[in-house]
Amino acid sequence: MTNPIMDVLRAETILVTGTNTTENHPIFANYIKEAVLKRGAKLLVVDPRRIDLVDYADLWLQPKPGTDVAWINGLMHIIIKEGWQAADHVAECTVGYEEFAKNLEKYTPEYVAEITGIATGDLYRAAKMYGQARPASILYAMGITQHTSGTDNVKCLGNLAMLCGNIGVRGGGVNPLRGQNNVQGACDLGALPNVFTGYQKVADQEVREKFAKAWGLESLSEVPGLKVTEMFPAVEEGKVRGMYIMGENPMVSDPDLHHIEEALKKLDFLVVQDIFLTETAQLADVVLPGVSFAEKDGTFTNSERKVQRVRKAVEPVGEAREDSWIICQLAAAMGYQMNYADARAIMEEIRKVTPSYGGISYERLEKKALAWPCPDEDHPGTPVLHVGQYACGKGVFFAIDYRPPAETPDDEYPFILSTGRVLQHFHTGTMTRKGSGLTRLYPELLAEIHPADAEKLGVGEGDFINITSRRGSIKVKAWLTERPQPGVVFVPFHFSEAAVNLLTNPALCPDAKIPEYKVCAVKVEKAS
Amino acid sequence: MVKLTIDGKEVKVPAGTTILAAAKSAGISIPTLCFHGRLDPIGSCRMCVVEIEGCAHPMAACTTPVVEGISVTTNSERLQRIRKDSLKLILVNHPLDCPICDKGGECLLQDLVYEFGIDRVEYQTPKPERSSQYATPLIRYWPDRCIMCLRCVTACREIKGIGAIDIKGAGYGSQVVVIDEDKCQSCGECLQVCPTGALTENLSRYKGRPWLVKRVPTTCTYCGCGCQLELNVEQNRVMAVTTKEGKGVNRGSLCVKGRFGYEFINSEERLTKPLIKKDGEFREASWDDALSLVAEKFKSIKEESGPDAIAGLSSARCTNEENYLFQKFMRAVIGTNNVDHCARL
Numbered sequence: 001m002t003n004p005i006m007d008v009l010r011a012e013t014i015l016v017t018g019t020n021t022t023e024n025h026p027i028f029a030n031y032i033k034e035a036v037l038k039r040g041a042k043l044l045v046v047d048p049r050r051i052d053l054v055d056y057a058d059l060w061l062q063p064k065p066g067t068d069v070a071w072i073n074g075l076m077h078i079i080i081k082e083g084w085q086a087a088d089h090v091a092e093c094t095v096g097y098e099e100f101a102k103n104l105e106k107y108t109p110e111y112v113a114e115i116t117g118i119a120t121g122d123l124y125r126a127a128k129m130y131g132q133a134r135p136a137s138i139l140y141a142m143g144i145t146q147h148t149s150g151t152d153n154v155k156c157l158g159n160l161a162m163l164c165g166n167i168g169v170r171g172g173g174v175n176p177l178r179g180q181n182n183v184q185g186a187c188d189l190g191a192l193p194n195v196f197t198g199y200q201k202v203a204d205q206e207v208r209e210k211f212a213k214a215w216g217l218e219s220l221s222e223v224p225g226l227k228v229t230e231m232f233p234a235v236e237e238g239k240v241r242g243m244y245i246m247g248e249n250p251m252v253s254d255p256d257l258h259h260i261e262e263a264l265k266k267l268d269f270l271v272v273q274d275i276f277l278t279e280t281a282q283l284a285d286v287v288l289p290g291v292s293f294a295e296k297d298g299t300f301t302n303s304e305r306k307v308q309r310v311r312k313a314v315e316p317v318g319e320a321r322e323d324s325w326i327i328c329q330l331a332a333a334m335g336y337q338m339n340y341a342d343a344r345a346i347m348e349e350i351r352k353v354t355p356s357y358g359g360i361s362y363e364r365l366e367k368k369a370l371a372w373p374c375p376d377e378d379h380p381g382t383p384v385l386h387v388g389q390y391a392c393g394k395g396v397f398f399a400i401d402y403r404p405p406a407e408t409p410d411d412e413y414p415f416i417l418s419t420g421r422v423l424q425h426f427h428t429g430t431m432t433r434k435g436s437g438l439t440r441l442y443p444e445l446l447a448e449i450h451p452a453d454a455e456k457l458g459v460g461e462g463d464f465i466n467i468t469s470r471r472g473s474i475k476v477k478a479w480l481t482e483r484p485q486p487g488v489v490f491v492p493f494h495f496s497e498a499a500v501n502l503l504t505n506p507a508l509c510p511d512a513k514i515p516e517y518k519v520c521a522v523k524v525e526k527a528s
Numbered sequence: 529m530v531k532l533t534i535d536g537k538e539v540k541v542p543a544g545t546t547i548l549a550a551a552k553s554a555g556i557s558i559p560t561l562c563f564h565g566r567l568d569p570i571g572s573c574r575m576c577v578v579e580i581e582g583c584a585h586p587m588a589a590c591t592t593p594v595v596e597g598i599s600v601t602t603n604s605e606r607l608q609r610i611r612k613d614s615l616k617l618i619l620v621n622h623p624l625d626c627p628i629c630d631k632g633g634e635c636l637l638q639d640l641v642y643e644f645g646i647d648r649v650e651y652q653t654p655k656p657e658r659s660s661q662y663a664t665p666l667i668r669y670w671p672d673r674c675i676m677c678l679r680c681v682t683a684c685r686e687i688k689g690i691g692a693i694d695i696k697g698a699g700y701g702s703q704v705v706v707i708d709e710d711k712c713q714s715c716g717e718c719l720q721v722c723p724t725g726a727l728t729e730n731l732s733r734y735k736g737r738p739w740l741v742k743r744v745p746t747t748c749t750y751c752g753c754g755c756q757l758e759l760n761v762e763q764n765r766v767m768a769v770t771t772k773e774g775k776g777v778n779r780g781s782l783c784v785k786g787r788f789g790y791e792f793i794n795s796e797e798r799l800t801k802p803l804i805k806k807d808g809e810f811r812e813a814s815w816d817d818a819l820s821l822v823a824e825k826f827k828s829i830k831e832e833s834g835p836d837a838i839a840g841l842s843s844a845r846c847t848n849e850e851n852y853l854f855q856k857f858m859r860a861v862i863g864t865n866n867v868d869h870c871a872r873l
Contacts, residue, residue: 005753005777026715026783027753033689056689146872178752182851183844183871189851191842191869197852202865215860221835225858225865228872231839240839240866242829244822246854247843253873269825276797277810286822287810289799290846292792293749294759294766298847300747302754304777310847313744313759314766314793318800319815323843323850327857329815333823336861338853346849369754369776423713426750426785435791437731440665441714441784514872 003173010171013133017046018143023423063116066405066519072156074112084131086165096397103399135172151511168386178303185301193225198354227513235263242269251279252428255506255515289320297343405519406507413521429494445495446479464527472502548589562677631725633738664714674726680718736762835863
């Protein structure tokens with residue numbers, strides 16, 4: 001996120017799109033509601049589903065799934081036409097405006113309505129609500145990114161914020177809500193195939209030399225590696241023969257599970273390090289027992305880029321060991337020494353090789369969480385990015401065109417399937433489904449289907465339905481609700497016994513290689 | 529700025545500040561019970577009454593804004609008597625069942641009763657005896673302990689923006705009820721702000737006394753909000769999750785997962801030993817055997833097919849330090865950049 005979470009309390013308008021915040025980031029949702037109920041902020045929700053935040057919204061637009069570029073371009077078309085853009089900011093701080101603005105000309109409200117189903121009047125009201133507000137904050141999550149046009153969608157939101165000068169100001173920004181406790185940190189610390197820590201590029205020779213020196217090696221590979229969604233196809237092609245999976249469960253979380261399973265079985269050697277015998281671990285040759293967050297020291301970096309302490313509260317169960325211990329032992333067994341006294345010692349090494357984490361020490365974290373970039377001990381951290389000037393110099397406008405999703409409904413598969421989470425469960429359910437508490441509240445998988453669709457199919461409340469895509473079929477209990485729009489079914493992905501990822505489309509965004517979880521074509525039938 | 533005197537001390541605060549906040553800023557403490565830092569003043573308990581020169585009746589400091597030139601007294605015999613009487617009236621509706629109350633030892637009411645030295649309550653009223661009941665599958669409500677302070681109702685409305693609970697009934701029959709079951713998410717904000725043991729959680733009932741529990745501050749393991757919480761540990765088991773008022777980005781608030789999603793830590797299904805698969809079956813193994821096997825296999829794949837024939841998935845569940853080590857292992861030890869995690873999924 002460019003801005004801290006509590007910054008929404010300063011926003012005049014909050015645009016929420018592709019984030020079901022009350023269920024996926026409930027504490028963030030507290031502040032959105034506080035901004036609306038206590039501070040008079042306007043809330044604009046743009047979401048194909050009738051999420052709970054719609055109850056608090058001044059305006060809700062319900063586009064067809066997968067049409068985000070069209071409505072965002074439509075908003076900007078109106079904003080420019082009405083002269084609501086921040087002309088000074090655009091002139092002084094950005095480049096690429098001419099081409100970008102020209103590209104918007106065709107996104108008239110009528111054209112956008114055709115693609116998205118959003119009424120022209122509503123689009124105008126939305127454009128006014130965002131375009132005239134200063135500051136206005138944009139919040140989004142996987143509803144924006146999990147599309148074959150994911151990167152385009154994000155760039156469009158960036159365009160919108162830049163156009164109205166909402167970058168680098170308190171209460172503004174473009175704010176992707178991170179869905180996992182330390183997904184920000186995993187990215188920051190180089191668990192990505194093209195960058196080392198702090199997004200230092202593998203392709204950069206100087207960077208490689210720096211890391212080689214720090215790690216006592218002659219050289220490091222200059223070939224960017226495979227992204228997660230490329231790894232499994234590479235296994236099927238025989239290019240990847242061994243895998244080491246730590247704390248991940250692709251057998252539930254990844255698209256088109258039949259292929260994931262084939263790939264994992266094809267591996268010559270699979271080692272899985274986890275706290276439970278997950279669906280993925282069951283396919284492993286060796287399983288190494290790691291520990292939970294309660295049994296280890298370290299840090300997590302939250303959605304605000306804020307580094308915060310994790311503290312050991314209990315001793316590991318049985319012979320389970322901290323993941324850091326396991327990695328170091330494995331390195332030693334392969335002839336490379338990795339020795340650290342404790343988590344603090346690892347952070348000290350991170351600081352040395354990572355400029356944006358340079359000033360983040362455990363001593364300072366005892367007093368206060370720090371948001372990176374925080375280059376040195378005297379730096380207070382950076383809660384808001386791009387203040388005064390864009391981090392890269394000038395903000396770049398991108399001219400982007402709408403592309404339909406990879407798979408759209410047809411006669412055989414007339415419904416759109418979207419996947420996501422529910423409040424009570426988390427990701428592949430490995431944690432939330434292990435105790436009784438949360439299961440009491442949400443015991444079994446429910447597929448959300450619009451009552452109008454259910455009636456046509458002869459499906460009643462609690463009946464089972466078969467949902468089938470070109471890749472697989474699952475049987476699920478139906479929940480008749482107006483949360484999805486007619487023609488769309490929504491199925492959470494936490495339940496391995498009816499894993500919705502058997503159905504999802506592995507089509508990827510060409511840039512981010514993120515799968516299109518929010519749109520694939522399915523048919524729905526009443527189950528016998 | 530408004531100038532006033534509190535207990536003879538001159539205080540300057542912005543207009544609109546309450547007397548309670550003004551006193552606090554001057555280091556003067558006034559007893560409170562229903563007041564909660566994150567909520568608008570409720571003004572239901574009368575513990576924070578103060579005298580203002582020229583006013584016949586004492587005023588509640590939490591709801592009374594400062595006025596230029598006033599002189600406030602926060603402690604006097606009369607105020608102590610009023611506060612003591614208020615407490616006694618509250619105790620009419622609150623049994624002193626502290627020995628079997630989960631809140632015993634960290635109960636605001638208990639602390640005040642102790643502070644004011646109340647050893648008997650002269651007042652008595654005929655009232656129906658009511659047993660505890662499930663408020664939600666995770667939260668238990670004890671109507672007899674409820675002092676009608678309205679903290680829970682206010683927090684559900686103001687912090688959560690939900691308003692799923694309210695007071696129903698009148699007089700001694702009144703109690704807190706869920707008015708909209710669809711809206712209540714069992715987040716437990718109500719029990720977090722409850723100053724007494726009127727709301728307790730079902731998962732850890734009777735599991736440990738507060739003073740025997742070790743509380744370890746840490747960061748939540750679920751979404752990316754990064755809420756600050758405390759793991760309550762007894763005998764090497766996490767038996768509850770609590771928060772500190774005002775702490776972290778969550779300012780003491782939690783969601784249902786953060787508060788109740790801790791059972792997996794002590795789950796019987798946890799892996800406790802390394803496993804090696806032989807003939808399709810997992811067998812328990814020593815760390816030495818498991819690690820040597822992994823090292824040997826990775827080495828041979830690397831020799832036969834090159835380092836890029838090995839790929840690693842790190843974890844958004846794990847710490848920064850572990851992610852750093854994992855990518856270092858893949859890059860420095862295996863020699864490949866084939867390292868990623870589930871950011872896209």
